[in-house]
Amino acid sequence: MTATRHSDRRPADGSPVARVCVDVPLAHLDRPFDYLVPAELDEVAVPGTRVKVRFAGQLVDGWLLSRADDSGHTGRLAYLEKVVSPEPVLAPEVARLARAVADRYAGNLADVLRLAVPPRHARVEKEEARDDEPGPTAVAEAAAVDPRGWRDYPSGPALLRALTDGRAPRAVWSALPGEDWAARYADAVAATVAGGRGAVVVVPDARDLDRLDAALTSVLGPGRHVSLSAALGPARRYRAFLAARRGQVPVVIGTRAAMFAPVDRLGLVAIWDDGDDLHSEPRAPYPHARDVLLTRVQLAEAGALVGGYARTSEAQLLLETGWAREVVADRATVRARIPAIAPTGDDPQLARDPGAATARLPSLAWTAARDALRQDHPVLVQVPRRGYLPSISCEDCRTPARCAHCAGPLALPSAGGTPACRWCARVAAAYACPECGGRRLRAAVTGARRTAEELGRAFPDVPVRTSGREEVLTDVPGGAALVVATPGAEPVAEGGYGAVLLLDSWALLTRADLRAGEEALRRWLAAAALARPAPAGRVVVVADGALAPVQALLRWDAAWFAGRELAERRELGFPPAVRMASVTGPAEAVADLLTAARLPADAEVLGPVPAEEGRERMLVRVPRARAAALAEALHSAAGVRAARKAADPVRLQVDPLSLF
Secondary structure, three states: OEOOOHHHOOEOOOOOEEEEEEOOOOHHHOOOEEEEOEHHHOOOOOOOOEEEEEEOOEEEEEEEEEEEOOOOOOOOOOEOOEEOOOOOOOOHHHHHHHHHHHHHOOOOHHHHHHHHOOOOOHHHHHOOOOOOOOOHHHHHOOOOOOHHHHOOOOOHHHHHHHHHOOOOOEEEEEOOOOOOHHHHHHHHHHHHHHOOOEEEEEOOOHHHHHHHHHHHHHHHOOOOEEEEOHHHOHHHHHHHHHHHHOOOOOEEEEOHHHOOOOOOOEEEEEEEOOOOHHHEOOOOOOOEHHHHHHHHHHHHOOEEEEEEOOOOHHHHHHHHOOOOEEEOOOHHHHHHHOOEEEEOOOHHHHHHOHHHHOOOOOHHHHHHHHHHHHOOOOEEEEOOOOOOEOEEEEOOOOOEOEOOOOOOEEEEOOOOOOOEEOOOOOEOOOOOOOOOOOOOEEEEEOOHHHHHHHHHHHOOOOOEEEEOOOOOOOEEOOOOOEEEEOOOOOOEEOOOEOEEEEOOHHHHHOOOOOOHHHHHHHHHHHHHOOEOOOOOOEEEEOOOOOOHHHHHHHHOOHHHHHHHHHHHHHHHOOOOOEEEEEEEEOHHHHHHHHHHOOOOOOOEEEEEEEOHHHOEEEEEEEEHHHHHHHHHHHHHHHHHHHHOOOOOOOEEEEOOOOOO
8 A cells, every 4th residue: 555656656636635643642743734645545545544654754653534625735745655554443423522532631632542543453454244243224123122121210211212212312320229230221222222323331340341241232132232441452352443433333332442432323422430430541631431422422412321329520510500311219219229328436326336436347337247147148348448458557656657768658468478568569577666666567557358357257157258459259149258349349249238338438538539528429339239128238337427428328319419519619619610620740840831821811720739759730720611721721831842842741631530
């Protein structure tokens, strides 16, 4: 696909100008560049293909965005050097979406396109579609969906009817405890397909993806959808991507890698548990899957479904602005489905058990676990920290144990292990407290493995299973057992758990984070949803019952808490009530960028505050109506610094998950 001699080149007869996004991650070059299409590449140089072009004397990758009859460039245009592949992998709708996402997050189009389209796999491109792969027409002939799965939610059946009729409903769904959320999402997707349109569904992790994959296979049949995940490997991921791009399947599900998935006639985008931080992309320009999908809704005029056991402030804002409708069960149904939930720090419990305020496993939690095990039901114990003793201190003076080399926290890997630094991994075998000289150590924070060890001694005849970073369990049998899990790694128990114990609540509630309460409630609800309904199921949260997140858990009222959180953030001027950008880097570089930025007149600059590795962070706050102006100003300033070849990098993040 390359030209043999440059002197023999002549432009293509029709639309000879190619507008190319050059894959160069510099803000001042974030615009299309015009090239001539040589006649020999006319047929294969179609919009959406990967190309090679000469740029600043080097051969670089690029994306052919469009073809035109002429160029606004007055100088001489260079020719395309090569069409890497005739496969138009960049769909026009995805190209528009990528530009919108780059503008929203003050980023570069090239960076977003790298997230949107997986790396090329030449062998997979050459594979022919199998005869048993259905086309979009066959899939669109799916039968009508039975709405009875949504009967516990008064507006649920209407949501399915709207999707089947080809309309674009937008809903925020609060799932009941014990709900088979994957089956409900499969119903919504099937209704969309029955209406002749496609769907994209994004979930936090591989366990959720496997569950949704099984549910969709059951409803749509095999081969009617593909899964996209970075964990699939290059070949499988690219094969699934091409199946969607070529229109062989109308449904794409996946982790955040699927948020840009190309789908013909998009009718629904859905996201499960949008508060999970796994939905936030760690690479520039750091987009959040929820916001990318909602942007797709606007561009494609599709329906939207934002669901979870908890509700984020961002989802609450969608409801309060009238952008979406609420799909919830009535209170009578909620009361019938929830387990019995009790805190350990309220006055009645303290009267019966004075040690409940300080005990890690108060008598109420102990009794709930014992009773469930006697009834041959499993018990789930949620522990916020993984490891054995992730934080230790001096036994004598309680001074936190720190590494002598880097001042990082020391941890104990096992009962007979040697303390080691969590930051630099150096062993501190001869540790002595710098305050009192003591050499004895005690637990400051107890991890999941130590908890499992303690419970194993307390219930010697009961099997103990752990689920966490090293090994995440998907499900467990329904017999008597203790399951110790970190948040997000709780396995599903056959028939539900007889008791769920939520330990070390202080570790979640006292984090220096704007979302600490919201995140604590999200993790608690996800674990409590796995319990049996009352009276067979009990949930004990080791926390003061007067705290707002605990109150929301007791009543199973995530909507109330989300409304409260959003109201407080409006009052204090925090996202999502406002738009806020974080500028992080060396102090001089941050000041240089903000000086170059033509910020909106009503912008408020906050800081600086210390950041990691000796850098600092400044925050810029504007009303939501000025969000586009803020992003444009920051991106333009980054372009000025890039053009000057400024040495120190600065990281720009719009609405980052963490502000502190």
